[in-house]
Amino acid sequence: MYVKVCGLTTVDAALVAIDAGVDAIGVVMNRTSPRAVDLATARAIVAAVGDGADTVLVVNDKTAAEAADLAVALGVDVLQLHGGYDAADFAVAQTRLARLWRATSLADEPDLTVGAYGEEALLLDAARPGSGQRWDTDALTEQPGGRWILAGGLNPGNVADAIAAARPWGVDVSSGVESAPGVKDHAAIRAFVGAARGTGAS
Ligand SMILES: O=C(O)c1ccccc1NCC(=O)[C@H](O)[C@H](O)COP(=O)(O)O
16 A cells, blocks of 8 residues: 655654655645645755655646646656646646656546556545545546545544545545644654555555
8 A cells, every 4th residue: 555645844744754654755835735835845855755755746736837847846756736737737747757646536527547647646635635525435436446546534543444445556645644734743644654554455
């Protein structure tokens, strides 16, 4: 089970996530997010993580070209284009960065084929990203297959059941491991990773 903790705002929390065994950490550079970090903080987190996990830049309010240029400048491994980006946007981003993730919601009636826009993974989220809201995975008309990541309202207490029900390739969490918006709870990060790994899903 691939595990991503998103919305990290401090180097300390990123190092806790690495120590807990995450596969990826995300930094959010959406201006309106309570988890938005500035360039200097994002750089410090990416540098501290190094090769310890995949580093993911998450944006939904920049053009694809701006987002990809920012991702390259930060030196992240992956760009997560979150929300209303189309195939042409992905094509633009792909000219700058090879590893893209497509993050979307069932509310947008997306193409559920992983790789439809050239992305390496498809992240299915609630309609409002970072809101801590669940969505009904029973509404999936087809299993995406391949690298799809379940996000939206997960926490240490529900992630094992969510994995058993939806059988994703990976899981992503943000507000479910926070003590307040933008403030990660280190114990909750460890508990989340343990619970996701404890499912025995590979
Ligand atoms: O986290 C945000 O504030 C955010 C803002 C704008 C675009 C994307 C954002 N987060 C993306 C993520 O990958 C979150 O981890 C995902 O939405 C799950 O969030 P949560 O329900 O809080 O676990």
